[in-house]
Amino acid sequence: DAGVIQSPRHEVTEMGQEVTLRCKPISGHDYLFWYRQTMMRGLELLIYFNNNVPIDDSGMPEDRFSAKMPNASFSTLKIQPSEPRDSAVYFCASSLDRGVTEAFFGQGTRLTVV
């Protein structure tokens, strides 16, 4: 398996534009997580899914953020409209059910909003 695949690796966009980040989890994993990482706040959990169902979205900062998981092999995180303070590295991770010790992370998407 190629691991968790995220696209794009880098995204530069203008304030107010819509941004869509994509993730393909490891096949067979039941959980999918979206994290945001900044120097100031570290790794923050935004939302996670279990079997394609959103379980906890309390980390989503505002209504401008939304996430979907239409099937077991694909998830998106959308920001609309984007703002400069959304600039961060966004990671997708997946884990097995009862995988309380290991989440497998993708390479991340580095988002810059200018």
Next chain:
Amino acid sequence: QKEVEQDPGPLSVPEGAIVSLNCTYSNSAFQYFMWYRQYSRKGPELLMYTYSSGNKEDGRFTAQVDKSSKYISLFIRDSQPSDSATYLCAMSFNTGNQFYFGTGTSLTVIP
């Protein structure tokens, strides 16, 4: 107060030194304690984990958990330049799959 606190560093040590990285936490219900390593411009990768209290050793790495003090440590012996990375502690409960991460400590091992 965050659930998991970690000194961000940065920490710079000479090659061969013993490194000590630490985290404190507030929720006594945490059962699994993990250390992730993150190289620059990469995603975090699990280094090792411990269940409940005690020590665990893996090569040059030793993880310690002191639940009475709500304190965990990672020791790196004979540190190498390849150990230069950010180290994140993480914790989880006995049920569910939510991970709680520290902010990470940046480590540089100087040859």
